[in-house]
Amino acid sequence: MTKSLNLTKTFMEQKQKDERALRSIRLLDKLRKRPVLGFAVFALILVVVKLMADAGAVNAGLINAIGSTIIYCIVGLGFCLLLGYSALASLGTAGFIAIGCYSTYYCIAEWGLTIGVSLLMSVGLAIVIGIAVGYISLRIEGIYLAIVTLGVAQIIKEALSAIMDTIKINKYKLTFMNIDGLLIDPDAMFYILVAVLFILMLLTSNLMNSPTGRAMLAMKNSTSAAQAFGISLMKYRLMAFVLSTIYAAIAGMLFMLYVGYVSNSSSTLFSLSTSLNILGAVIIGGTKSIWGTLGGTFIIYGINSMFLQDIAFFRDNPTLITIVCGLLVVLVVMFFPGGLVQLVWTLILKIKGLFKKWRVRRYGLEE
Numbered sequence: 001m002t003k004s005l006n007l008t009k010t011f012m013e014q015k016q017k018d019e020r021a022l023r024s025i026r027l028l029d030k031l032r033k034r035p036v037l038g039f040a041v042f043a044l045i046l047v048v049v050k051l052m053a054d055a056g057a058v059n060a061g062l063i064n065a066i067g068s069t070i071i072y073c074i075v076g077l078g079f080c081l082l083l084g085y086s087a088l089a090s091l092g093t094a095g096f097i098a099i100g101c102y103s104t105y106y107c108i109a110e111w112g113l114t115i116g117v118s119l120l121m122s123v124g125l126a127i128v129i130g131i132a133v134g135y136i137s138l139r140i141e142g143i144y145l146a147i148v149t150l151g152v153a154q155i156i157k158e159a160l161s162a163i164m165d166t167i168k169i170n171k172y173k174l175t176f177m178n179i180d181g182l183l184i185d186p187d188a189m190f191y192i193l194v195a196v197l198f199i200l201m202l203l204t205s206n207l208m209n210s211p212t213g214r215a216m217l218a219m220k221n222s223t224s225a226a227q228a229f230g231i232s233l234m235k236y237r238l239m240a241f242v243l244s245t246i247y248a249a250i251a252g253m254l255f256m257l258y259v260g261y262v263s264n265s266s267s268t269l270f271s272l273s274t275s276l277n278i279l280g281a282v283i284i285g286g287t288k289s290i291w292g293t294l295g296g297t298f299i300i301y302g303i304n305s306m307f308l309q310d311i312a313f314f315r316d317n318p319t320l321i322t323i324v325c326g327l328l329v330v331l332v333v334m335f336f337p338g339g340l341v342q343l344v345w346t347l348i349l350k351i352k353g354l355f356k357k358w359r360v361r362r363y364g365l366e367e
């Protein structure tokens with residue numbers, strides 16, 4: 001009798017563990033079906049890490065690296081809409097970041113406008129330039145579009161060098177709400193970065209699941225079929241291009257407020273490497289996935305600045321991470337066109353299938 005009771009107790013304990021594992025898998029499904037929960041959890045984790053840094057439990061350098069990576073994540077979200085949902089490859093991202101960065105700084109430092117008004121003016125300028133460039137560029141496709149946008153980005157960079165070379169961004173010249181002596185708090189800026197990222201993730205997710213997102217996806221899959229259903233290619237391509245431009249301009253403004261000390265003549269932020277890195281991040285993570293874009297951006301920008309810089313070997317060989325990222329792009333394009341997020345979900349589905357088969361063999365079919 002005692003042995004039978006012990007076996008029953010062991011069996012029930014094992015079943016409870018299996019139920020907990022099954023609830024974890026169901027939680028992943030719930031987060032996938034309700035992305036707002038996942039976005040909120042992600043934002044909460046970032047806030048907790050910042051609070052831990054304020055308490056001295058986490059290195060402050062890690063927070064600075066996370067803040068910079070968040071800014072690049074915002075750029076990646078816009079590029080995800082452009083490449084993943086509209087099949088448009090642009091290399092002009094760095095130029096639009098420069099527009100947001102310098103126009104906002106000029107409005108605040110030279111005209112004395114508030115941050116909110118400066119943001120609206122910068123976004124408005126980005127929309128105007130995005131429509132003008134997009135209307136011209138989107139009449140061509142493929143590699144020629146990338147070449148044209150690359151030329152536009154270079155024109156913007158050279159124009160800024162000629163016009164604003166003497167303006168070197170210094171965030172300590174800026175004031176909050178145009179009040180003298182009240183500087184923008186870097187700690188508060190981190191929370192603003194998290195809030196902006198959360199809002200843009202939510203807006204991007206809603207757009208992807210809206211009729212507009214489905215029209216963009218249909219246009220990507222087959223332009224002829226999309227036109228047969230009455231979808232205007234120019235309208236949705238231009239919309240995707242302008243949205244990507246707005247995201248880049250917002251990221252440029254946030255970079256200026258958070259990082260500061262940017263010189264147009266010496267900074268690599270506005271160079272071709274930034275556009276290529278954003279393109280690589282979206283490809284590595286997954287062109288149609290928000291989480292994939294965040295993961296790819298973390299790989300390109302976050303790992304090196306957060307962890308590898310503290311290791312002497314990687315400090316002595318700074319190009320190694322670039323080589324690794326290049327190999328990742330090649331491998332993803334060859335074997336996982338959907339990005340690393342495709343690999344992750346494939347593994348999750350296989351684990352779920354094996355777990356269900358194991359439960360059936362152990363406990364039988366559930367009624």
